[in-house]
Amino acid sequence: xxxxxxxxxxxxxxxxxxxxxxxxxxxxxxxxxxxxxxxxxxxxxxxxxxxxxxxxxxxxxxxxxxxxxxxxxxxxxxxxxxxxxxxxxxxxxxxxxxxxxxxxxxxxxxxxxxxxxxxxxxxxxxxxxxxxxxxxxxxxxxxxx
Amino acid sequence: xxxxxxxxxxxxxxxxxxxxxxxxxxxxxxxxxxxxxxxxxxxxxxxxxxxxxxxxxxxxxxxxxxxxxxxxxxxxxxxxxxxxxxxxxxxxxxxxxxxxxxxxxxxxxxxxxxxxxxxxxxxxxxxxxxxxxxxxxxxxxxxxxxxxxxxxxxxxxxxxxxxxxxxxxxxxxxxxxxxxxxxxxxxxxxxxxxxxxxxxxxxxxxxxxxxxxxxxxxxxxxxxxxxxxxxxxxxxxxxxxxxxxxxxxxxxxxxxxxxxxxxxxxxxxxxxxxxxxxxxxxxxxxxxxxxxxxxxxxxxxxxxxxxxxxxxxxxxxxxxxxxxxxxxxxxxxxxxxxxxxxxxxxxxxxxxxxxxxxxxxxxxxxxxxxxxxxxxxxxxxxxxxxxxxxxxxxxxxxxxxxxxxxxxxxxxxxxxxxxxxxxxxxxxxxxxxxxxxxxxxxxxxxxxxxxxxxxxxxx
Numbered sequence: 001x002x003x004x005x006x007x008x009x010x011x012x013x014x015x016x017x018x019x020x021x022x023x024x025x026x027x028x029x030x031x032x033x034x035x036x037x038x039x040x041x042x043x044x045x046x047x048x049x050x051x052x053x054x055x056x057x058x059x060x061x062x063x064x065x066x067x068x069x070x071x072x073x074x075x076x077x078x079x080x081x082x083x084x085x086x087x088x089x090x091x092x093x094x095x096x097x098x099x100x101x102x103x104x105x106x107x108x109x110x111x112x113x114x115x116x117x118x119x120x121x122x123x124x125x126x127x128x129x130x131x132x133x134x135x136x137x138x139x140x141x142x143x144x145x
Numbered sequence: 146x147x148x149x150x151x152x153x154x155x156x157x158x159x160x161x162x163x164x165x166x167x168x169x170x171x172x173x174x175x176x177x178x179x180x181x182x183x184x185x186x187x188x189x190x191x192x193x194x195x196x197x198x199x200x201x202x203x204x205x206x207x208x209x210x211x212x213x214x215x216x217x218x219x220x221x222x223x224x225x226x227x228x229x230x231x232x233x234x235x236x237x238x239x240x241x242x243x244x245x246x247x248x249x250x251x252x253x254x255x256x257x258x259x260x261x262x263x264x265x266x267x268x269x270x271x272x273x274x275x276x277x278x279x280x281x282x283x284x285x286x287x288x289x290x291x292x293x294x295x296x297x298x299x300x301x302x303x304x305x306x307x308x309x310x311x312x313x314x315x316x317x318x319x320x321x322x323x324x325x326x327x328x329x330x331x332x333x334x335x336x337x338x339x340x341x342x343x344x345x346x347x348x349x350x351x352x353x354x355x356x357x358x359x360x361x362x363x364x365x366x367x368x369x370x371x372x373x374x375x376x377x378x379x380x381x382x383x384x385x386x387x388x389x390x391x392x393x394x395x396x397x398x399x400x401x402x403x404x405x406x407x408x409x410x411x412x413x414x415x416x417x418x419x420x421x422x423x424x425x426x427x428x429x430x431x432x433x434x435x436x437x438x439x440x441x442x443x444x445x446x447x448x449x450x451x452x453x454x455x456x457x458x459x460x461x462x463x464x465x466x467x468x469x470x471x472x473x474x475x476x477x478x479x480x481x482x483x484x485x486x487x488x489x490x491x492x493x494x495x496x497x498x499x500x501x502x503x504x505x506x507x508x509x510x511x512x513x514x515x516x517x518x519x520x521x522x523x524x525x526x527x528x529x530x531x532x533x534x535x536x537x538x539x540x541x542x543x544x545x546x547x548x549x550x551x552x553x554x555x556x557x558x559x560x561x562x563x564x565x566x567x568x569x570x571x572x573x574x575x576x577x578x579x580x581x582x583x584x585x586x587x588x589x590x591x592x593x594x595x596x597x598x599x600x601x602x603x604x
Contacts, residue, residue, distance in 0.1 A: 101179060
């Protein structure tokens with residue numbers, strides 16, 4: 001299978017990772033009520049999300065001078081600037097040969113978060129059941145793992 | 146509820162989640178490292194600045210060696226041409242190749258490959274010789290040593306030590322203030338009574354003397370330390386040129402190789418540049434080639450070795466299969482040293498008046514400040530792109546000079562300055578001020594670029 005980087009470019013891949021980190025974090029936030037264990041995982045995941053977003057901000061500084069724009073992009077993975085070919089070229093130029101390494105890291109991140117999200121699917125079912133019942137699970141009836 | 150709990154027990158595996166978190170953590174660590182390294186690499190390199198400033202300090206002594214080398218090479222050409230204009234030698238053609246690599250410590254060491262071609266002989270092997278040229282002292286010519294500085298003949302030891310205090314080294318500025326020969330001292334034109342040297346002009350045709358002989362082995366010293374003979378010159382500068390056989394450790398290793406005797410291995414530099422750039426040639430090699438040629442221009446311009454309208458076709462090398470970097474160390478200037486004319490007045494005329502006028506017109510039309518430097522700039526353009534650039538198409542050459550160069554912006558700017566002879570000291574390369582500016586702005590700049598690259602590689 002052709003790597004995603006060949007078709008997209010490094011900046012859109014990074015934008016995709018930002019989006020994915022955020023959506024998965026939301027799911028974990030929803031699922032944390034089911035167990036202390038899920039809450040622990042949520043906290044660790046959240047930490048990694050912030051570290052990742054900080055790194056992305058610093059990376060974008062290599063190719064962008066507009067700090068406000070960088071902040072907007074990091075806050076919104078669907079920001080249109082993530083699709084900018086010009087920004088993509090600028091970052092590629094700055095990274096040189098390291099660009100392929102960054103692409104690989106970003107692809108690893110995407111895959112890991114996709115796995116995490118799949119692992120959380122079981123809570124979707126539980127959540128729909130909770131909605132069926134119409135009330136939140138009391139503390140003592142939370143799922144034990 | 147019970148149904149929900151049982152299904153969760155099957156589906157949720159916390160160890161997997163821990164593993165994914167670990168993976169994300171390590172990805173973040175990698176990201177941080179990558180970003181920090183990229184930032185660090187894009188900072189200006191402070192080490193290069195220090196390399197450059199240390200180079201600057203070397204200006205005076207190094208630069209003076211260029212001036213003395215120019216004078217010595219001019220005098221040597223004169224000596225050889227005169228020696229080979231005798232009736233006996235006139236039956237032969239003499240092609241002399243002067244290697245760009247020279248040394249200047251005690252006197253100037255010039256490395257030559259000489260071919261002597263008889264009328265009936267189509268091809269004859271070359272003789273590798275190095276010549277030590279020293280300014281002839283008016284106090285007495287006998288004091289000049291016949292050995293190399295680092296290897297003493299015992300019988301000459303006292304003379305050498307006596308001479309050290311009295312030897313006068315003169316630089317560019319005092320060319321015209323050289324004192325006349327003392328009438329009581331040995332005239333430079335007469336043979337000197339030294340046990341190991343021979344005035345080559347007393348020999349009928351001295352090329353045979355230059356060939357390495359087995360008899361030399363009876364001496365305690367290697368052939369490289371044995372002076373074959375000498376020629377004195379007193380036309381412009383008074384020099385004694387002592388001839389030694391090429392010997393490992395004395396000459397440059399690249400010149401000492403066997404390949405430097407084979408006519409078949411000869412190749413012109415413009416032919417080399419017309420071929421696609423081979424992978425074995427690094428940016429450093431390209432810069433070193435540019436440096437070698439630039440230093441040759443400083444050393445040999447306005448001497449018979451390098452004319453004003455020189456080009457890459459005047460530079461030749463001995464090609465070694467699959468080793469272009471080493472081959473490039475054998476670059477030399479070739480010339481035929483024979484004075485056929487008998488009237489000395491005629492020999493002074495190199496270019497006819499009409500040709501000179503045409504060249505002068507061309508300089509004015511195209512605004513070429515200094516043809517020698519312009520040709521060096523064209524050579525830089527060719528080396529930078531590894532593609533021949535036609536020096537006669539001035540417009541195209543200037544257009545190429547304005548485009549991005551694969552060797553970087555520093556090289557591009559340097560090439561532009563050389564093309565326009567833009568160093569702030571006029572256009573006359575005979576002027577020491579301009580020579581010094583070229584040395585500083587071109588040679589030291591190239592050296593600093595090469596040092597910066599080797600630093601990066603070492604790091």
